[in-house]
Amino acid sequence: MERFRKRDQLCGEKIVMPYTVIIENRAQKEFHKLNPPFDKNIRKAINALEHNPRHNNVKKLSGTKDGYRVRVADYRVLYTIDDNKKLVTIYRIRHRKDVYE
Numbered sequence: 001m002e003r004f005r006k007r008d009q010l011c012g013e014k015i016v017m018p019y020t021v022i023i024e025n026r027a028q029k030e031f032h033k034l035n036p037p038f039d040k041n042i043r044k045a046i047n048a049l050e051h052n053p054r055h056n057n058v059k060k061l062s063g064t065k066d067g068y069r070v071r072v073a074d075y076r077v078l079y080t081i082d083d084n085k086k087l088v089t090i091y092r093i094r095h096r097k098d099v100y101e
Contacts, residue, residue, distance in 0.1 A: 018050050019081075023090045030093045038075055042093060045072045053081045053088045071096075 023031070023046070031039065048055060053068070061067035066080045076099040078092035092099055 017086055019053055019086045019088045021046060021050050021088045021090065027090045027093045034075070034093070038073060042072045042075060042077060045070050045077055046090065049077075049079065049088050049090075053079070069099075075099075 031042065034042065045057075049070070055070075058068050058070050061069055061078070064080075066082070068079055068081060070077045070079075074096050076092070076094065076096050077090060078099065079088050079090040081088055
């Protein structure tokens with residue numbers, strides 16, 4: 001009995017390479033200022049971006065070429081995606097009333 005799949009059986013499956021997530025210094029400082037219940041959920045959202053930066057909760061930011069946001073409760077994580085380099089750069093993590101200033 002063959003233990004591994006043959007190569008031609010894998011052709012139909014989609015292989016997704018993970019993205020590298022970079023958090024800019026300003027966003028890191030904003031993250032460290034968050035209250036404990038929110039930082040865990042935001043950390044989960046950031047980890048999810050590594051596998052799929054355009055999942056269902058993601059919205060494209062109008063007026064930007066490659067800007068996106070993900071909503072986590074009352075907070076927003078703003079980031080850009082570079083598909084050629086497989087890179088997600090987070091540049092802002094703030095409360096929804098302050099994030100777009």
